[in-house]
Amino acid sequence: THFYEENLPSSLGADLSRFGFSSxxxxxxxxxxxxxxxxxxxxxxxGFSGGTNALYVTNNLNAAxxxxxxxxxxxxxxxxxxxxxRDNRYDFGDSAPAFAFxxxxxxxxxxxxxxxxxxxxxxxxxxxxxxxxxxxTATSAFQDRYLAPFFQDDWRVNARLTLNLGVRxxxxxxxxxxxxxLVAGYDASVANPVDAQARxxxxxxxxxxxxxxxxxxxxxxxxxxxxGNGRSPFRGNKGxxxxxxxxxxxxxxxTVLRAGYGTYYDSIGTFRTTPQQTGxxxxxxxxxxxxxxxxxxxxxxxxxxxxxxxxxxxxxGLATSLGQSFSFYDPNLKPGYSQRWSFNLQQMLPAxxxxxxAYVANRGTxxxxxxxxxxxxxxxxxxxxxxxxxVIGSLSxxxxxxxxxxxxxxxxxITRGNLLRPYPQFGNLxxxxxxxxxxYHSLQLRAERRMxxxxxxxxxxxxxxxxxxxEYQNPADDRPYRSISDNDRxxxxxxxxxxxxxxxxxxxxxxxxxxxxxxxxxxWQLNGVVILQSGPPIGFGNAxxxxxIKQIPLEGSARSVDRWFATEGFVRDASLQLASNRQQLPLxxxxxxxxxxxxxxxxxxxxxxxxxxxxVQFRAECYNAFNQASFNTPNRNPTSGAFATVTDTxxxxxxxxxxxxxxx
Numbered sequence: 001t002h003f004y005e006e007n008l009p010s011s012l013g014a015d016l017s018r019f020g021f022s023s024x025x026x027x028x029x030x031x032x033x034x035x036x037x038x039x040x041x042x043x044x045x046x047g048f049s050g051g052t053n054a055l056y057v058t059n060n061l062n063a064a065x066x067x068x069x070x071x072x073x074x075x076x077x078x079x080x081x082x083x084x085x086r087d088n089r090y091d092f093g094d095s096a097p098a099f100a101f102x103x104x105x106x107x108x109x110x111x112x113x114x115x116x117x118x119x120x121x122x123x124x125x126x127x128x129x130x131x132x133x134x135x136x137t138a139t140s141a142f143q144d145r146y147l148a149p150f151f152q153d154d155w156r157v158n159a160r161l162t163l164n165l166g167v168r169x170x171x172x173x174x175x176x177x178x179x180x181x182l183v184a185g186y187d188a189s190v191a192n193p194v195d196a197q198a199r200x201x202x203x204x205x206x207x208x209x210x211x212x213x214x215x216x217x218x219x220x221x222x223x224x225x226x227x228g229n230g231r232s233p234f235r236g237n238k239g240x241x242x243x244x245x246x247x248x249x250x251x252x253x254x255t256v257l258r259a260g261y262g263t264y265y266d267s268i269g270t271f272r273t274t275p276q277q278t279g280x281x282x283x284x285x286x287x288x289x290x291x292x293x294x295x296x297x298x299x300x301x302x303x304x305x306x307x308x309x310x311x312x313x314x315x316x317g318l319a320t321s322l323g324q325s326f327s328f329y330d331p332n333l334k335p336g337y338s339q340r341w342s343f344n345l346q347q348m349l350p351a352x353x354x355x356x357x358a359y360v361a362n363r364g365t366x367x368x369x370x371x372x373x374x375x376x377x378x379x380x381x382x383x384x385x386x387x388x389x390x391v392i393g394s395l396s397x398x399x400x401x402x403x404x405x406x407x408x409x410x411x412x413x414i415t416r417g418n419l420l421r422p423y424p425q426f427g428n429l430x431x432x433x434x435x436x437x438x439x440y441h442s443l444q445l446r447a448e449r450r451m452x453x454x455x456x457x458x459x460x461x462x463x464x465x466x467x468x469x470x471e472y473q474n475p476a477d478d479r480p481y482r483s484i485s486d487n488d489r490x491x492x493x494x495x496x497x498x499x500x501x502x503x504x505x506x507x508x509x510x511x512x513x514x515x516x517x518x519x520x521x522x523x524w525q526l527n528g529v530v531i532l533q534s535g536p537p538i539g540f541g542n543a544x545x546x547x548x549i550k551q552i553p554l555e556g557s558a559r560s561v562d563r564w565f566a567t568e569g570f571v572r573d574a575s576l577q578l579a580s581n582r583q584q585l586p587l588x589x590x591x592x593x594x595x596x597x598x599x600x601x602x603x604x605x606x607x608x609x610x611x612x613x614x615x616v617q618f619r620a621e622c623y624n625a626f627n628q629a630s631f632n633t634p635n636r637n638p639t640s641g642a643f644a645t646v647t648d649t650x651x652x653x654x655x656x657x658x659x660x661x662x663x664x
Contacts, residue, residue, distance in 0.1 A: 003058040016096065022302040028134075029096065038096040041132075043103070043121040055090040073156035083146040087270045091137040097286065097303055100132040101125040105293045112396035114387075114575045117639040128300045129288045136311050138280035141178035144269040147171045152244070164246035164260075171239035172269050172335075174232030177224070181280040181313070184229040185331045185431075186373065188219035192425050193319045194406045201402035207416055209380070215402075217425040220318025221278060221328060233276070233329035240265040240335065254348035261341040266368075268335050278326040279316065284308040285324065290411040292398050309408060323409035325427030334434055336366040344444075356446040367436030367470055374421045374429040375475035382581040386544065386571075392580045395420075417580070436480055438468035454500035454507065462492040473583050483587040484537045489596075493532040500525050525605040533597040539588040540636050544571040544578050553591050561646040564634035565592055574639045594633035595646070600625045617661040627654040 014037050016026055029035060041047040066079035103120035106127070107113050124130070152166035195217040203212040225231050246260035266272065286303045289296050297305050312320070344358030380395065382388035395417035403410040403425060418424060442464035449457040466488040473481035502508035504522020505515075513522055547569015554565055571577070603621040610616055630651035635642040 001058075001060040001062070003056070003060075005056040005058075007054050007056075020301050024302050025097070025304065028304060028308050036095045039098040041098075041100045042125055043101065044118045045122060057088040057090075059086045060084070061086075073158075075154040075156075076152070078149075078151045080147065080149040082148075085142075085144055085146065085270045087140075087142045089140045089142075089275065091139070097134040098132045099130050099286070099300070099303070101129075102131055104131065105129050105288065105296075111292065111398075112392050114577050114579070117574050117641065125300070129296060130286050130298060130300055130303050131288065132286045132303070133283050134286070134304065134308060135281060135283045136308070138181050138275075138277040138311075140181060140275040140277060142175060142270040142273070142275070143178065144175045145173040146269065160250040162248045164244065166244035168242045168244070169239055170242065170265060172267060174230070174234045174236040175269055175273055176231045177275070180223070180225040180231060181277050182224045182233050183276045183278050183326075183328045184222040184224045184226075184233045186219055186328045186429060187222045187318070188423070190219065190318065192217040192220045192322075193317075194322065194403060194425055197406060198402045198425065201400075201404075205400040205402070207399060207419060209416075209420060217403075217423070219423055221320045221326070223279070223314040223317075226314060233331060234268060234333055235331050237334050240337065256346045257344075258346065259341075259343045261339070263337055263339050265337045266335045268333055268368075274327075276327050276329055278328070279320045280311065280313050282309050282311045283321070283324060283326075285409060287409070287411065292411070292413050306408060319407075322407035322425055323403065323427070325429070327430045330431045330433050332434075333368070333432060334366060336364065336368055336434060336436070338365070339363045352450040352452050354446075354448045354450065356444075356448075358444040358446075360442045360444055362438075362440040364436070364438035364468070366434040367438060367468075368432040368434055369436040369470045369472075369480055370430050371433045371435070371472065372428050372430050372475045374423050374426055376417050376420050376580075377422070378474055378476045378582055380417070380420050381474070381476075384581065385546070385584070387576050387578055388581060395580045436468070436470035438466070438470065438485065440464065440466045451498075454502060455498070457495070457497040459495045460493070464488075464490060464492075471587065473587060481587055484590040486536055486588060488537055488590070489534045491532075491534045493530075495528075495530040497528050498525065499527075519608065523606055527603045527605065529599070529601045531597060531599040535594040535596040536633065537588040537590050537593050538633050538636060540570075540585055540638070542578050542581070542583045543585060543636075543638050544576065545569050545585060546571060549589070550591075552589065553593075561631060561634075564594075564644050564646055567638075567644045570638040570643070572638045572643065577639060595631035595650075597630050597651075598628045599623075599630075599651070600628070613664055615663045617663060619657075619659045619661070621657045621659075623655040623657070624651060625654065 014035060016029075016035065016037070017023070019037070037048070039047070039049050061084040062082070064079065064081045066077055069076040069078075101121050101124040103115040103124065104111075106120040106123040106129070107115050148168060148170045150166065150168040152164070155163045155165065157163060198217050199212070199215055202215045206212045206215070222229055224233055242263045242265060244260075244262045247258065249257045251257055284304060286298050288298045299305075314320070340360075340362045342358055342360045344356055344360075346354060346356045348354055376395065380391075382391035384391075395415065397416045398413040399416055399419065401410055401412055401414035402419075403414070404412050414424075423429060442462055444460065444462050446458070446460040448459075449455065466485040467482065468485040469480040469482045471480060471483075500507070501524045503510045503524070505511055505513060505518045507522065510518065510522060549569075551569065552565050554563065559565070601621070601623050602625050603619060606618045608616045608618070628651070629649045631646045632648040632650045634644055634646045637643060
């Protein structure tokens with residue numbers, strides 16, 4: 001199977017010189033002929049995107065075979081599935097810089113003062129003090145292979161009992177890149193090439209937290225097919241064995257017991273892995289100032305006055321991307337998996353009504369989550385319940401940078417907080433680690449009136465709880481935080497029905513209608529779907545809250561789009577907001593939720609026979625028939641003037657659609 005996808009920006013071919021960009025910048029751009037307007041982000045404002053600039057070509061080779069063997073009460077199926085997956089990506093990130101405007105140089109009166117609610121970001125843009133980056137993006141050609149033999153036996157033991165037993169073994173070869181343009185991981189066991197010079201410079205201006213003898217610059221990137229590493233960033237595994245087991249047991253004439261269990265594995269292959277090509281892809285940060293704002297070098301028109309960092313591939317070794325942030329692979333990463341099980345009881349009632357009560361659960365294990373390995377250790381963060389200006393001032397204090405002059409990206413000064421990082425020669429160092437987990441439990445009730453006298457109705461109710469630990473409350477935490485999932489929806493009611501209107505030939509009324517009348521009035525079908533669902537839990541990040549958590553939710557008439565939850569316990573003064581602290585509020589609150597979903601959809605169908613082989617179907621469909629709004633989550637930024645208010649909807653307004661289909 002061959003797939004080709006081309007995503008080109010709407011501003012493709014823009015003449016950047018007409019927008020005031022200097023010839024110095026234009027001469028540095030490459031874009032492989034795909035120049036576009038820059039992406040522009042202004043914090044707290046709507047930004048501008050020049051658009052995606054990429055080409056994707058995917059080739060899948062698949063061979064599969066299944067054999068079936070019927071013997072006695074056994075229906076045995078076995079076979080194998082073999083795939084070769086090749087994915088080629090061409091990302092043209094060097095078509096234009098990505099601008100970001102924040103408050104770093106416009107807040108005050110001190111450089112560590114709390115940011116204003118809004119406005120300072122726009123001032124940065126107007127003053128021409130940019131932030132952001134430019135990335136020369138490498139192409140990639142991924143490949144992995146997949147083999148999965150399986151065996152399944154549907155065994156009718158007797159008239160009452162049927163068993164479904166199966167096993168499946170999946171083996172996925174470690175991912176490779178055709179030209180070995182991948183990082184292999186971060187090696188923290190060796191000193192970085194700048195270690196000796198940085199230690200000597202640090203000894204001249206040490207900080208109290210780290211003795212000169214203890215200051216080290218350990219580690220750097222390793223690359224595939226070098227220094228003893230294989231061609232894949234992953235060490236691989238012996239494959240994944242999965243089981244399927246189910247039973248159906250007839251307790252009585254109209255009563256059936258069903259149960260099932262299964263395991264399912266994720267992939268870390270081509271379609272689930274983002275290329276990490278640091279060195280082959282090279283970011284150049286926009287550095288407005290190298291001396292903490294005393295003088296400025298970068299402008300909106302010329303954001304890279306010193307030029308861009310050249311692409312070196314793996315040649316720089318451990319010194320790759322000094323002073324910058326990057327992501328890498330965890331060589332020990334293994335695919336996550338889930339275990340699913342269910343137990344349900346079905347009863348057939350009179351009038352062809354089926355009722356079903358089920359317990360359904362899921363346990364996710366070894367889920368991949370992103371972890372920052374170079375965050376400021378928690379021991380240096382404030383534990384104060386209020387803003388701790390002493391800690392904020394200490395961590396944001398500018399001190400002489402022992403790395404200045406060792407790489408173009410190092411400024412003259414560095415914050416104390418950055419020197420306290422485990423690997424101070426770099427910025428954020430992130431990798432996906434298999435530390436996440438989740439669990440889901442639910443009671444699911446269902447009733448179904450099967451088609452009888454032209455009427456079929458289904459109703460279901462789900463009562464559930466979904467917990468997860470797939471993110472860190474503080475970047476330096478050693479384990480993920482257990483919290484209610486943002487996908488948790490405790491209650492869900494859904495109803496659907498189909499009614500063949502009892503008018504027309506062969507129906508209750510008008511069975512003797514003349515053909516012309518029956519052609520127009522008979523044979524109509526009415527369908528309806530109703531969904532009612534709880535809203536998502538919401539959180540407030542690192543907000544400063546000094547009240548009673550139980551008083552945050554509002555119920556009934558007390559809640560409105562202008563006041564979705566109580567705000568009295570939140571500190572809203574921008575100058576008093578928390579920073580450089582360990583977060584104390586939970587990630588999300590199960591008792592504080594956004595708006596739920598309410599959907600009432602109706603449709604009316606009629607099929608008109610034209611000839612024996614040609615039919616025309618008319619459909620009239622109405623979505624959100626009662627025009628009820630389902631709102632997005634409210635604003636959760638305490639310093640915003642819109643705090644606790646709802647400003648947007650997640651549902652569309654009432655929508656009518658009329659269509660005509662010809663079937664032949």
